[in-house]
Amino acid sequence: MNRRLIVYVGEHWPTQPSTPWVVLDDRGQAIEQGQSDPRYWPAAEHCEAVLAAPLCSWIEVKLPAGARREPERLLRYAVEDRVAGDIDHQHLTLISQRRVDDGVLAAVLVCNRARLREILTALAACNRPALHMYAELQAEVGEGEDWTLALGVAEHGVLHPGPGRARLALDKAACEPLLAHLLDQARRAGQAPARLVLRYQSGAGGLDAGMLAERLALPVVEGAPYCWWSCRNSAADLLHGELRPAHRRTGWYRRLRRPLALAGTAMVVFFLANLGEVLWKKQQLAALEQRMQRLFESAVPNTPAVAPALQLRRHLDEMRSKHGLLRQDDALTLLAAFVDSAGSGARGALSAIDYEAGQLKLSLRDASALNVSEVAGRLAIKGYRLRQNEDGTWVISQEIGR
Missing domain, CATH: 3.30.420.40 (ATPase, nucleotide binding domain)
Structure with a gap:
């Protein structure tokens, strides 16, 4: 038979060690009860505690509807002006929630965290570590x-x-x-x-x-x-978060030890595979950089390499200009990039074209006919930037640094 020892923790325990207790069977029926100090508590498979009503406060606060992010922080903020002392020293337990017209009404149990730690330490010192702890305010x-x-x-x-x-x-x-x-x-x-x-x-x-x-x-x-020990099965356990008992965590670990070991092994294999791929790509990148450096030195001799890709692009534009070819930021090149990116939507879309200092300004008859984000994305792939002015005109220029 699985016996549960439930201890009543009053305001002065363990300073005054004598306290009520009860032993329950598998069906939750009391088979023994009495009052004594821990030396005379009966044997049981595990121990639970019921915290006396004065050691807790039952507070109801209204929370905004749909507030799901950081619920612990939101509860602390809502309860703060209803609690004496520093809210950071309190342990909050959410026991119920119900919807109201303009939000959610939450019931919260507030206990002093240091007092709870003191009780847990004293129970552990008696070789009766608490598996669960409930508030007397939750009793039936x-x-x-x-x-x-x-x-x-x-x-x-x-x-x-x-x-x-x-x-x-x-x-x-x-x-x-x-x-x-x-x-x-x-x-x-x-x-x-x-x-x-x-x-x-x-x-x-x-x-x-x-x-x-x-x-x-x-x-x-x-x-x-x-019956002070008669808490419903749905009663909220005060031992959660940082106060969750280590021996309760250990029980979960034993059940999950094999799945956790398998997951850990898979993570190690995944990490090693990723590490190998990163090292291989790093080697490829180094080889590409060396090749770029050699190409730069042969194409632009006696020039220090600061940003080789950008310098080569500018040098290429200068050579094209010298040979009568179009530069990357010439009007026709920019216009061709726009037409290619806009596709069939470019036909009949332009009402005016203006070019100045490497920037092509386009006035559109119907701006809604073209999707700005799609055209900008396609231009970005080609190395151009699209900006939309307040007057609705589009400005296309070469992307700096490419």
Whole structure:
């Protein structure tokens, strides 16, 4: 039988080591329960923890619809003004989301990160490392539209003010005035409950239901016993992200060890193949550069090679000009490049042509007949640049550096 030990972590644990615990079987039924310090906790296959309600805050914030990038950062920004102290010292756990008219209403549990680390370290020191940790605020407290107040052996209670509303930890000593204040707010908002249900943990002190009903002007009834460990299967685990237990990560690693080894081997082979290809291409590039250098020295002697490709292109243009041939930036060459790139769309498209200092300016009858990006891409392949002015004219020039 798989036994789970669930430990209640109160506000003063481990300074005050004695704390409630319960052992559950495979079906989630309690087979043992008690209160003691870690030396007397019963044996179990693994340990879980329930964090006392005062150690967490249940906060509901509205997020913009469609905001999916960096959800952790967005939650921290939304919760920041609702949290006492530095938000960077808090550990956030998203427990639910529901769509509203103008966005998403998110429920978030906020706990102090240093306190959680202290608890995890203490449990590990007791040789009871926590596999999971839940908040008492997530316990199955109430159902329906009634308000439910759950009272355990600790000095606080948990108020569940109906479905879809944030749960609260209430100090037992100030329970009545706090309830009266919250009820007054609910009545003003038109959300007053029909009754208040009281649930007690075995051995916990109770409230006078009759006197409480008189003071709150609300029917008060006693419900089923309160089980602080009864969290739903869908309850959010507080141990995620940087607080995820190492032994839980190890379990996943064991199951994925062979696939990971295979993937690692494939990555090594892929890396070596790419490295060989890079070295081979580097050798080819070096050979091409040497050949270009030899061609440059033979074509343009006594000239230092700064940018051989550009210098050879300019030298070629100078030689063409000397022999009466067209240069790469002559008007006819630029016009031929445009016609070739524009294709059949160039027929009848031009209304005026102007050429000056290596730039061909074209005025179009109907600019929408030609796709600017397609023509510019084809010209770029040929070594030319296309620029469109604000007045709709196109300017074609030789690409600098080619």
